Amino acid sequence: MKNWLIFGIIFMISLGLAIVSLVLWKADAPFNKWEQKAEDLAIESKSLAIVSNSYVYNGNKPYVTVFGEDEYGKQKAIFVPISLEEDLIQEVFLQDGITEEQALSVLRNETNVKEIIHTKLGYEEAGAVWEITYTNDAEKLNYVYILFEDGQWWKRILNL
Template identity: 70%
Template sequence: MKNWLIFGVVFILSLSLVISVLVLWKANAPFNDIEQKAEELALDTKALAVISESYVYNGNKPYITVFGVDEYGKEKAIFVPMSLEENSMQEVFLQDGITEQEALTVFTKETSVQKVLHTKLGFEEPGAVWEITYMSESGSLNYVYLLFEDGQWWKRILNL
C-alpha cells in the first residue's frame, strides 16, 4: 500500500511538472516566432549585419527591439513593428543615447525602489525610450519612461 501511495504522489508531481513545462513552452512560442522573423527582417534589409539580442516591447504600438552591429561596426537598435513592415522600422545608434546602466542611474537618483523588474529599450511617439518597470517600496507596480537621447523623464505610470 505504501509503495502505491509513493507511486501516486510521484506520478502526479511528474505529470504536473510536464504539463507546466509544456504550457510555458507553448505560451512563449508566439514571442519566439515573431522575434525570429524580426531578426531575419533586420538582416535581410541590411539594417544589421550581426544580431546580439532581441525582445518584444509593448508600448502604444508593439515593437520587436533587435540589437546588433551594422556592416560598419556601429552598434544599433532596430525597432521592428509587429506587422513586420519594412518601411515602418525605426533605428537608433546606441552611441547616440544613454546606456541601460545610465538610465538606471538617472532613475534611481530620484526614485525609491524595492526591486527593478526589467529595463527595455522601445519606441514611442517621442522616439526611443527606456522603459523601467519596478516595484516601489510600498509594493506597487510602476513604469517609468526615460528618453534615450538624453535621459530626460518622459512619462510615469505609478501605483498600479
C-alpha cells in the same frame, strides 16, 4: 500499498511539472516567432549584419527590439513593428543615447526603488525610450519612460 502511494504521488508531481513546462513553452512560442521574423527582417533589410539579442516591446504599438551590429561594426537597436512592415522600421545607434545603466541611475536618483522588474529599450511617439518597470517601498508597481536620446523623463505611471 505504501509503494503504490509513493508511486502515485511521484507520478502526479511528474505529470504536473510536465504540464506546466508544456504550457510555458507553448505560451512563449508566438513571441519567439515574432522575434525570429524581426531578426531575419533586420538582416535582410541590411539594417544589421549581426544580431545579438531581441525582445518584444509592447508600448502604444508593439515592436520587436533587435540589437546588433551594422556592417561597419557600430552597435544599433532596430525597432521592427509586429506587422513586419519594412518602411516602418526605426533604428538608433547605441552610442548616440544613454545606456541602460545610465537610465537606471536617473531613476534611482529621483525615486525610491525596491526592485527593478525589467528594463527595455522600445520605441514610442517620442522616439526611443527606456521603459523601466519597478516596485517601490510600498510594494506598488511603477512604469517610467526615460528618453534614450538625452535621459530626460518622458512619462511616469506610478503606484499601480
